[in-house]
Amino acid sequence: MLLTEEQRFTLIAVCITSFLTPFTGSAINIAIPAIGKDIGANIVALTWISTSFMLASAALLLPVGSMADIKGRKPIFMAGIAIFGLTGLVGGLARTSSLLLAMRVLQGMGGALIFSTGMAILTAVTPPGMRGKFLGINSAVVYVGVSVGPVLGGFITHYLGWRYIFFFITFLTLVALLAATRIKTDVAPGKMTGFDLAGAAFYTSGLVALMYGLSIIATAAMGKWLLGLGVVLLALFVYRELNSESPLIELRVLLRNRSFAFSNLAAFINYMATSGVTFLLSIYLQMVKGLSAQAAGMVMLSQPVIMALVSPYSGRMSDKVEPQIVATWGMALTMVGLIMYQFVNRDTSLIYVAITLVVMGLGFGLFASPNNNAVMSSVPAHQYGIASSTLSTMRLVGQSFSMTVVALIIGAVMGKVKIDAAEIGPFLLSMRLILGLFAVTCVGGIFASLARGTIHAEPDRLKG
Structure with missing residues (x-):
């Protein structure tokens, strides 16, 4: 069965974004020593260059996924790609650990927009008889990203410098963004009754406070207060989700x-x-x-x-x-x-x-x-x-x-x-x-x- 133009471009866009996330993480991990030497970051700051991306993605995944089901997936998917690429460009130009860390946080937010929509878009444009094949290709691309990341990241860092990892990411997002413009199918389920704004606020702020508080509890007095605040906010999130008509997650x-x-x-x-x-x-x-x-x-x-x-x-x-x-x-x-x-x-x-x-x-x-x-x-x-x-x-x-x-x-x-x-x-x-x-x-x-x-x-x- 021949693929339609929309199916081809959807597969290209989703597979590139599925490759980017594991590639970025593993490539940047290889470049961590080079980044530390170049911008003078201490070893704790370097851990946050990796952590911040995952924390920002985790904190926004549920709220963004719920919003995409209500408002439509394509605009959120494309916004995620654009944010991912732009922050890659600025991150590659960063001269301080603070700016690089900020770009990694924003890149994680863009990643959440991609995570919550890409697979749903790919599933929507493929007929049931080809869905397993398409999802299998996408899964294979994820493993390619994980496998290629250390090798290609190490090669780029050794011969060009760590900044070109971010520039390479930006180039791939441009290709993905062009392919995503050809996506036409964007069907949002009609069963959603509303967006749980309170639940989103409890979840996002609670997770960030818990993680950051835990990471600094041994070195800063405010760590224990942030940790306690995070526990309280996440407890409120659980209570909210158990009693909400439109929960972010079906607890x-x-x-x-x-x-x-x-x-x-x-x-x-x-x-x-x-x-x-x-x-x-x-x-x-x-x-x-x-x-x-x-x-x-x-x-x-x-x-x-x-x-x-x-x-x-x-x-x-x-x-x-x-x-x-x-x-x-x-x-x-x-x-x-x-x-x-x-x-x-x-x-x-x-x-x-x-x-x-x-x-x-x-x-x-x-x-x-x-x-x-x-x-x-x-x-x-x-x-x-x-x-x-x-x-x-x-x-x-x-x-x-x-x-x-x-x-x-x-x-x-x-x-x-x-x-x-x-x-x-x-x-x-x-x-x-x-x-x-x-x-x-x-x-x-x-x-x-x-x-x-x-x-x-x-x-x-x-x-x-």
Whole structure:
């Protein structure tokens, strides 16, 4: 079946934006040491260059997703692309850590606009018989972004400088924006009765206050007050969503469905335990082992390659074997990989580091697809939108928590030292503490994965 012009351009626009987000994160992580040296940022500020993007995206994803369902997806999608590209351009020109950090916050906001609309637009323009193929292509592009990010980011940083990563991002957004102008289909569901403004305010402000307060609690007195404020605001958000006629997220569905609830909890824990690893490993390989950005990128490539190879097979396996079993093994292997990092020091061979990355990649590859399958299979068809948005929120919030913990422990152990003046001993101690904590967290993830129960044995529950 030949694609229409709209389908071709929609696929191009959505696939480029799906590539951009993982590519940007992994490429910038590789460039972190170079960024720190160039603009004189301390190591705590550098953690926020990575954290700020994820936190801004997580804070806006639910409100923007709800707004897109009411007002239409195409304008929000295109605005997200434009913001992503413009902030990339200004970020590449930034001479101070403050300006770069501000651009990363705005870029995260643009990312939220893209996350909440791209998949829905792609689904809307494709007929049911081709939908799986289109979504499969889009998923493959995400893995390409994760895999290419360290290598291409390292190459660009080594030969051109880290600023050209941002310029490359801007170029790709221009292509995506031109393709998006050819999208015509923009059907918003008619069931939405209104936008929960109070819920959006509680969620966004509560999440930001909680994350920032946690990250500075060891170094600033206001940290505990922000942390407490965040807890209160998020509690108000939960109360609001349970009683709202048009909630941002259907917490009532989450609380009634054991498999759905524990699968999302497992996703949150897994992303929290793994997302900070690439940031730490980038610094370790370049500042401790003395590798160039390009060489560090090649070493780090082993994890996403294993993820990309294993995920399709684990996904198919979870159609035959309970996702509970496959995903739990994945979580356990992730924990093993994190424990292996406890033995990393300045004399550790690169072969050992690569093996640890392979174990981590195998663990995540076994976990992600079966867990996604469990989430989507635990709800009836008319709740797929709720399931998808909830899972995306768990991913982004988990990633944000991961980098917040990194900022907290690095700030407490090392202080606000410049990255080129940082001592290897305190950094290695920080790294072991962080990854040790993440390994312990995986124990909770294993229990959450087991507690979800069976999916294939309960098909009747999902009818209607």
